[in-house]
Amino acid sequence: MNSVSIQSEKFLDRESSLGVLLMLPGLILLAVFLAYPFFLGIWLSLTDTRIGMPGEFIGLWNYVDLLEDEIFHQTALNTMVYALVTVPFKAVMGLGLALILNNQIRFSNPIRAFIMLPWIVPTALSSLGWFMIFDPVFSPISWLMIEMGFIDSNINFLGDQLIAVTAICWVNIWRGIPFFGISILAGLQAVPPELHEQAAIDGANKFQRFINVTLPQIKGLLMITSLLSIIWTFADFQLIYVLTKGGPANQTHIFGTYAYQIGLFGTEIGMAAAITLYMFPILAFFSIILLRYMRKTA
Amino acid sequence: MEKLNDNQPTSISGETTEKGMTRRQVIKTGAAAAGAVALSGGFPYISSAQNKTLNIVRGTYFIPGAQEIAKQQAEEFGKQAGVKVNADFLNWTDLNTKIGAGIQAGGIDVIELWPVQNHLYANNLVDMTEEAEEVAARGGGFEEYVLNSGHVNGRYLGIPHGNNAGTIAYRISAFEKAGVKHADKGGMDMTWDEYFAVAKECKKMGMPFGQSLGHSLGDPIGFCYPYMWASGALEVGDDGKTILFNTPTFEYALNKFVQAWKDGYDETGTSWDDSSNNRAYLSGKIASTFNGASIYYASKRRDDGGKLMNDTHHMLMPKGTAGRYHEFGTQTMGILNNSENIDVAKEYLKWWFQPENFDKWWRVQEGYQLHHVKNLANDPMWKDDPKMGIFKEIPKYGRLRGFAGNPNEKASLAASKYIVVDTFAKAVQSGDAKDALEWGERQLKRIYR
Amino acid sequence: MxxxxxxxxxxxxxxxxxxxxxxxxxxxxxxxxxxxxxxxxxxxxxxxxxxxxxxxFENYQYLFENTEFISWMWNTMLIAVVSTALSIFCSICIGYALARLKFPGSDFMGIGIFLVYLVPPTLLFIPMAEVIGALNLFNTHWALILTYPTQLIPFASWLLMGYFLTIPKEIEESALMDGCSRIQILIRIVLPLSVPGILSATIFCFTLCWNEFLYALIFMSSGDMKTIPVGTVSDLIKADTLFWGSLMASALLGSVPVAFIYSFFVKYYVSGLTASAVKG
Structure with a gap:
């Protein structure tokens, strides 16, 4: 008993030093390349800095001013829709995909890899493909619908508020389905088969088994995947920048694109930093739920 | 260049280059270095210059030849001066990002600046007045528009190199069918009312007009600002404070535009960007649009026996109640003042603006890039194609963003928020010009407070 | 039947x-x-x-003859591989430390590292450019190799931490009794057991490196140093004319390597996620 406690004390000693040592390489990298930019970003948001013009400290003025900015209101609303409304679609469609892929399928590895494509192809490039599919004049979808006699003029994919928001959300969902699908598939494969067998013996049908056995097992994973997806989507930029740049009339602006416009084209990087940092509490809120949730399950 | 290649022995080192020497000397040094390379396989005579890197950032050219030439010339300069040259050509929408990062963090020496940007980054650019005057003197003086818009408060913060202008391109056959006389001669003197009437006729024939009203900094701004000015409205008065946007004449004109949009335009234009109208025009979907000469240039290279080319012509922006306007200024080649190679950069620009280099690059563009100096106004290049002649008229009507105020950071903020463009987009989407104008006015007041 | x-x-x-x-x-x-x-x-x-x-084939021909696609491919590959390796190394260390070792601030670190992950690149790239400029790394592969990990380490550490937690403590404890050091345990016992988790983190990092756009646009300045997404967009969109055929050719060819890697490792990717994320 005595020797064990002496040993474990030694371990604790070694653990603390080893722990710090192991943290170091990553932390140094993060400190040099992330911490400084991050704190500078916070500082910028409290100044009226423009590109090439050192600014002065103006307190929370940028933040307060944004509260009166109509375009910012619209941007905030758009971002919420974009990040939150898309998630249930991604989750449901991803779940469907996972349920299919969880069967014995021929060529399952190449099929899985191909289905991952929307998620793995650089967004800057796949969005260009969509940009072409949504072309106001040459859209193949418009062409097909006209050919089939459903409509008689081109669909204004990115120029009409409702259709544009739908189109943008769809591309986002399209990109997210594979990630949800593969993650949920991982969850499905971890469900012990005995549970299903037992439920089947108890007379549960397929749907009941799904609700009572599968769903509770993958609930945690679904939650984590959704939160991650929300966090990523909030901070999105490339997809909308390629498709609409926030147009028409700001109806598709999100935090990332609006900050970019104000900062790089309008040169007000102080204001741009404030726009971006408005995201931080929202993202932190979702992450704290995420982390608490994970801690509970761990 | 050959006559300079005399390999005259010289002891000028790279250090002297930094203190400033003439182009001739640099080239001689380069030639000497080249000679030395041949002899010893190194650069023994250039001590400090050999480690230098010159980073040049420019916009891409849709005329591949122009970009190719600019790139080759940069490399040639590098060889002659004994410096490493990185010539980067960027997609226009990414150019601002790169400039912004370059100003804040360095890494760029020479930069191609769009009109307005010399005002916007005035604190971060090297004064090139002397070099610009030299270029002007050699070329018989700058053109009027360069004298008006190429400098910032009398100082040239970069050497002007012209600008690519945009105007109305149209299908002759469609205009003739719509009853426009002398459409085949080009350069008609129309009012906006007349232009919209043609649009209506053309749309009836199944070939509407097309206009980008999306978030794109080229064509939408190039169209909306002139229409606003011609309708007797300004973002801001010449005091730089008073918003003169929501005027009765503009409300009247904007209502007309809303009607014309329904009657004469392809209504998907609310999502078009700078490239959409090119595609639509070149595939015969629209009869007229505002654009640079890229449409005509592309039609010339079409494999259709010159059909589209012969059927395309240009005219100036139509007139409104307050006159005729184009959104037009001067492009400059500037040097960022945080550059560590200002002297090499200056040598490069002086060298590139020599007629034997510059003119070669300029002529390839067949008028797409308007000239900066008077001598080029009568260049044989212009005789090659009379359909490009109208582009020389554009500068007369040119104004910059923020007119009648300065093209300052507020004007740029207004442009980057697409206030004017979105006013048009909102108006055609909702049909309520008054509401859109009020929105635009509120936004402008926030910017110019 | x-x-x-x-x-x-x-x-x-x-x-x-x-x-x-x-x-x-x-x-x-x-x-x-x-x-x-x-x-x-x-x-x-x-x-x-x-x-x-x-x-x-003219679009592909244009891509290979008139652009520096081969260089872009090489740059993207090199940067993605080295940057991923660096990130995985750092993340294994951090993940293991957070999962198994108690040290001053270990609780705070776990949350702190995840929170920095939330800072959007659209805010960071200008200050980050200043750091790159100060270190004289503009237009070098290092500029991206060193900055990508800031986007990768937080997530990969989190993923690996989850995976390490699934390995029964008892195995490690008995090895400790046998006199192995922590480092030996990490290398000889934990890592071999964690291959699926490491692979899934690797694939994740590699994908993000392959896709990154903004940093690559800012930090690289000559045509032959660009990555596929940036090179494609800046070389094939000329003013208001888009070279659609070649753009699409480049987008497709640029995706092939990642898709190829996925087709081999997707199995491990799934099982890695299974273990680390489903736990509990």
Whole structure:
């Protein structure tokens, strides 16, 4: 008993030093390349800095001013829709995909890899493909619908508020389905088969088994995947920048694109930093739920 | 260049280059270095210059030849001066990002600046007045528009190199069918009312007009600002404070535009960007649009026996109640003042603006890039194609963003928020010009407070 | 009987699978079709846009002859591989430390590292450019190799920490009793058991490196130093004219390596996620 406690004390000693040592390489990298930019970003948001013009400290003025900015209101609303409304679609469609892929399928590895494509192809490039599919004049979808006699003029994919928001959300969902699908598939494969067998013996049908056995097992994973997806989507930029740049009339602006416009084209990087940092509490809120949730399950 | 290649022995080192020497000397040094390379396989005579890197950032050219030439010339300069040259050509929408990062963090020496940007980054650019005057003197003086818009408060913060202008391109056959006389001669003197009437006729024939009203900094701004000015409205008065946007004449004109949009335009234009109208025009979907000469240039290279080319012509922006306007200024080649190679950069620009280099690059563009100096106004290049002649008229009507105020950071903020463009987009989407104008006015007041 | 269940299987599995495949892969089909069309056929409404009427390789030819696609591919590959390796190394260390070792601030670190992950690159890239400039790294591979990990380490550490937690403590404790050091345990016992988790983190990092756009745009300044996404967009969009055929060709070819890697490792990716994320 005595020797064990002496040993474990030694371990604790070694653990603390080893722990710090192991943290170091990553932390140094993060400190040099992330911490400084991050704190500078916070500082910028409290100044009226423009590109090439050192600014002065103006307190929370940028933040307060944004509260009166109509375009910012619209941007905030758009971002919420974009990040939150898309998630249930991604989750449901991803779940469907996972349920299919969880069967014995021929060529399952190449099929899985191909289905991952929307998620793995650089967004800057796949969005260009969509940009072409949504072309106001040459859209193949418009062409097909006209050919089939459903409509008689081109669909204004990115120029009409409702259709544009739908189109943008769809591309986002399209990109997210594979990630949800593969993650949920991982969850499905971890469900012990005995549970299903037992439920089947108890007379549960397929749907009941799904609700009572599968769903509770993958609930945690679904939650984590959704939160991650929300966090990523909030901070999105490339997809909308390629498709609409926030147009028409700001109806598709999100935090990332609006900050970019104000900062790089309008040169007000102080204001741009404030726009971006408005995201931080929202993202932190979702992450704290995420982390608490994970801690509970761990 | 050959006559300079005399390999005259010289002891000028790279250090002297930094203190400033003439182009001739640099080239001689380069030639000497080249000679030395041949002899010893190194650069023994250039001590400090050999480690230098010159980073040049420019916009891409849709005329591949122009970009190719600019790139080759940069490399040639590098060889002659004994410096490493990185010539980067960027997609226009990414150019601002790169400039912004370059100003804040360095890494760029020479930069191609769009009109307005010399005002916007005035604190971060090297004064090139002397070099610009030299270029002007050699070329018989700058053109009027360069004298008006190429400098910032009398100082040239970069050497002007012209600008690519945009105007109305149209299908002759469609205009003739719509009853426009002398459409085949080009350069008609129309009012906006007349232009919209043609649009209506053309749309009836199944070939509407097309206009980008999306978030794109080229064509939408190039169209909306002139229409606003011609309708007797300004973002801001010449005091730089008073918003003169929501005027009765503009409300009247904007209502007309809303009607014309329904009657004469392809209504998907609310999502078009700078490239959409090119595609639509070149595939015969629209009869007229505002654009640079890229449409005509592309039609010339079409494999259709010159059909589209012969059927395309240009005219100036139509007139409104307050006159005729184009959104037009001067492009400059500037040097960022945080550059560590200002002297090499200056040598490069002086060298590139020599007629034997510059003119070669300029002529390839067949008028797409308007000239900066008077001598080029009568260049044989212009005789090659009379359909490009109208582009020389554009500068007369040119104004910059923020007119009648300065093209300052507020004007740029207004442009980057697409206030004017979105006013048009909102108006055609909702049909309520008054509401859109009020929105635009509120936004402008926030910017110019 | 057999026939019946086959039919049922086809109906329940293969039909929906085909629907999903069409939905998810249509854009790539479209990009492929466009990349094999001559420019004049891309924008015309007279031809059925879903087929290639006149087949051509000219877009690919343009890509290889008139752009520096091969260099872009090499840069992207090199940067992605080195940056991923660096990130995985750091993340294994951090993940293990957070999962198994108690040290001052270890609780705080776990949350802190995740929170920095939330800082959007659109805010960071200008200050980050200042750091790169100060270190004189502009236009070098190092600029991206060193900055990408800031986007990768937080997530990869989190993923690996989850995985390490699934390894029974008892194995390590008995090894400790046998006199192994922590480092030995990490290398000889934990890592071999964690291969699926490490692979899934690796694939994740590699994908993000391959996709990154903003940093690559800012930090690289000569044509031969660009990555595929940046090179494609800056070289094939010329002013208001887009070289659609070659753009699409580049987008497709640029995706091949990642898709290839996925087809080999997707199995491990799934099982890695299974273990680390499903726990509990």
């Amino acid at each position: 057999m026939v019946g269940s086959d039919k049922q299987k086809a109906l329940q599995i293969y039909v929906p699978l085909v629907v999903y495949t069409l939905l998810l892969l249509f854009p790539f089909y479209w990009m492929g079709v466009v990349s094999f069309k001559p420019t004049s056929d891309i924008f015309t409404l007279d031809l059925n846009p879903f087929w290639v009427q006149r087949f051509t």
